[in-house]
Amino acid sequence: MESTLKEMRGGESVLDLSPKATVGGGVEDVYGEDCATEEQLVTPWTHSVASGYSLLRDPHHNKGLAFTEKERDSHYLLGLLPPAVVTQQLQEKKLMDNLRKYEVLLQKYMAMMELQERNERLFYKLLIDNVEELLPIVYTPTVGEACQKYGSIFRRPQGLYISLKEKGKVLDVLKNWPERNIQVIVVTDGERILGLGDLGCQGMGIPVGKLSLYTALGGVRPSACLPVTIDVGTNNEQLLKDEFYIGLRQRRATAQEYADLLHEFMSAVKQNYGEKVLIQFEDFANHNAFTLLAKYGTTHLVFNDDIQGTASVVLAGVVAALKLIGGTLADHKFLFLGAGEAGTGIAELIALEMSKQTKIPVEETRKKIWLVDSKGLIVNSRKESLQHFKKPWAHDHEPVKDLLGAVKAIKPTVLIGSSGVGRTFTKEIIETVTSFNEKPLIMALSNPTSQSECTAEEAYTWSQGRAIFASGSPFDPFEYNGKVFVPGQANNAYIFPGFGLGLVISGAIRVHDDMLLAASEALAKQVSDENYNKGLIYPPFSNIRKISANIAANVAAKAYELGVATRLPRPANLVKYAESCMYSPVYRSYR
Numbered sequence: 001m002e003s004t005l006k007e008m009r010g011g012e013s014v015l016d017l018s019p020k021a022t023v024g025g026g027v028e029d030v031y032g033e034d035c036a037t038e039e040q041l042v043t044p045w046t047h048s049v050a051s052g053y054s055l056l057r058d059p060h061h062n063k064g065l066a067f068t069e070k071e072r073d074s075h076y077l078l079g080l081l082p083p084a085v086v087t088q089q090l091q092e093k094k095l096m097d098n099l100r101k102y103e104v105l106l107q108k109y110m111a112m113m114e115l116q117e118r119n120e121r122l123f124y125k126l127l128i129d130n131v132e133e134l135l136p137i138v139y140t141p142t143v144g145e146a147c148q149k150y151g152s153i154f155r156r157p158q159g160l161y162i163s164l165k166e167k168g169k170v171l172d173v174l175k176n177w178p179e180r181n182i183q184v185i186v187v188t189d190g191e192r193i194l195g196l197g198d199l200g201c202q203g204m205g206i207p208v209g210k211l212s213l214y215t216a217l218g219g220v221r222p223s224a225c226l227p228v229t230i231d232v233g234t235n236n237e238q239l240l241k242d243e244f245y246i247g248l249r250q251r252r253a254t255a256q257e258y259a260d261l262l263h264e265f266m267s268a269v270k271q272n273y274g275e276k277v278l279i280q281f282e283d284f285a286n287h288n289a290f291t292l293l294a295k296y297g298t299t300h301l302v303f304n305d306d307i308q309g310t311a312s313v314v315l316a317g318v319v320a321a322l323k324l325i326g327g328t329l330a331d332h333k334f335l336f337l338g339a340g341e342a343g344t345g346i347a348e349l350i351a352l353e354m355s356k357q358t359k360i361p362v363e364e365t366r367k368k369i370w371l372v373d374s375k376g377l378i379v380n381s382r383k384e385s386l387q388h389f390k391k392p393w394a395h396d397h398e399p400v401k402d403l404l405g406a407v408k409a410i411k412p413t414v415l416i417g418s419s420g421v422g423r424t425f426t427k428e429i430i431e432t433v434t435s436f437n438e439k440p441l442i443m444a445l446s447n448p449t450s451q452s453e454c455t456a457e458e459a460y461t462w463s464q465g466r467a468i469f470a471s472g473s474p475f476d477p478f479e480y481n482g483k484v485f486v487p488g489q490a491n492n493a494y495i496f497p498g499f500g501l502g503l504v505i506s507g508a509i510r511v512h513d514d515m516l517l518a519a520s521e522a523l524a525k526q527v528s529d530e531n532y533n534k535g536l537i538y539p540p541f542s543n544i545r546k547i548s549a550n551i552a553a554n555v556a557a558k559a560y561e562l563g564v565a566t567r568l569p570r571p572a573n574l575v576k577y578a579e580s581c582m583y584s585p586v587y588r589s590y591r
């Protein structure tokens, strides 16, 4: 057996578990599971061969009733399973039937998490094959409710918890994680979970959910994904008083104490996993998010999904929408409600793309974009008191105190909600923006559904069916005056899985804005005439793996062009290469 395994691994011992760079630019497929074809036999290695009861309890290798007679015989499973042998397809059918019977979304979420902990491949098979139905369960909006109730529904820990108690020992904590070969980390400190605010340690649902999309939508191996929650306390009084709260029961550490723990984490990640692990910052509050991105952008492979991923997905939607609303990017005037991570991140990428298209300096193209925050329109007279990320958006204008006033004064062609506050696009606001646009583009990005600036029904009804509408959380199609309108989902889930895959397969060591533009361009190109005819400005999620492969290829191409790719030589066909690197959830046969 030893010699077979050596052949499989090109002569190396499979028991050497130290991370190594591979031809794929990522980390090594230690067990040979993913480089073998689906027909080849693989060994269900953990650190030893899993068998019997422990094989059934190991989510990476468990197949439940799909273990064949031969596998049951040779892996000491006889008697541990009832006699029936079923296919993965039948298991999938049964689980989908069961899931559809739950009326409460949170029950569906819990059933999916339980499946992930029991049978990982079946979980991903379900998610990939039923992506449009299950995305709202494992992701927004249901994941938001799950985070709010995380303590009460907590059964088994998922991901890695790094709290202030582990200060000075973060490297040891990382070493406790069972997998050594990590390619993508999604980390949160739980301070701005969707539009739900500070959920402290219970924010863990977000990195767990985002990483399951990395695998299902982007094809990154589940074993290469690490969800992390940094627990520095919470300022959420309700959670502090909640007897089921799972985090540190103290108010948030700030300033040096916060920076020190984050720095220890960032250093330990590099030390443990090397230069090429992608660290995705997720749902940090903006007073930390911009600082962390700037501080670690020059030393680590970091990406802030809320600032950068959102920017890329919204730019793609706007570019695609030009086919429906007409004009070039520079012909449009943008107004945002919300000038935080999402709002200013999107604004900057749109201004950058406008500048590239027109050769007009970005300082000028920014003037086409206006933002409103909780104090009103961002104008020059407020400049001194503005947070640094808002200053570039302070233009010459008299003060305007609210969104309605700003809509009337600016007359935008594109209205974008990134405030985290629900129902802020009122009837009057949508009617006003419709009064001077034949087809206003309205994007209500805030998540979850309860925080959406308006519903699809409101956007279509109040604009008399003229709005091109997309939202961060999904809405069902809506019929208005005999026509069915299908709202698109403007969510960074279109971007980050393919973006991360592109970084991994090229062995990129830094993220650059041009890669965000490359991702955006690849996404916009995937919108078909059939989609446009339904009023959609995004392709359906059912095509997401193909979309992700195209995004990955465009991002990787840009990494090579910029000289930040380390996987050499560059594969000739990057789309095919990206596809060939993607994880498949089909069961493997055990020898």
Ligand SMILES: NC(=O)C1=CN([C@@H]2O[C@H](COP(=O)(O)OP(=O)(O)OC[C@H]3O[C@@H](n4cnc5c(N)ncnc54)[C@H](OP(=O)(O)O)[C@@H]3O)[C@@H](O)[C@H]2O)C=CC1
Pocket (backbone or CB within 6 Å): 192, 193, 194, 195, 196, 285, 286, 305, 306, 307, 310, 313, 337, 338, 339, 340, 341, 342, 343, 372, 373, 374, 375, 417, 418, 419, 420, 421, 445, 446, 447, 448, 451, 471, 472, 473, 490, 491, 492, 493
């Ligand atoms: N669809 C998607 O893919 C994504 C959606 N989002 C969603 O966007 C929302 C915002 O996220 P993010 O930008 O990170 O959050 P931030 O906290 O960074 O920014 C929120 C902004 O909204 C402003 N704001 C809050 N309340 C009001 C109000 N009543 N009127 C006007 N402005 C208001 C804040 O103003 P001030 O600065 O004055 O406090 C701030 O500028 C969240 O709901 C999040 O779920 C985020 C990322 C991706």
Ligand SMILES: CC(=O)C(=O)O
Pocket (backbone or CB within 6 Å): 140, 193, 194, 195, 283, 305, 306, 446, 447, 472, 491, 492, 493
């Ligand atoms: C989608 C996302 O990243 C957010 O709402 O924060």
Ligand SMILES: [Mg+2]
Pocket (backbone or CB within 6 Å): 194, 282, 283, 305, 306
């Ligand atoms: Mg987020």
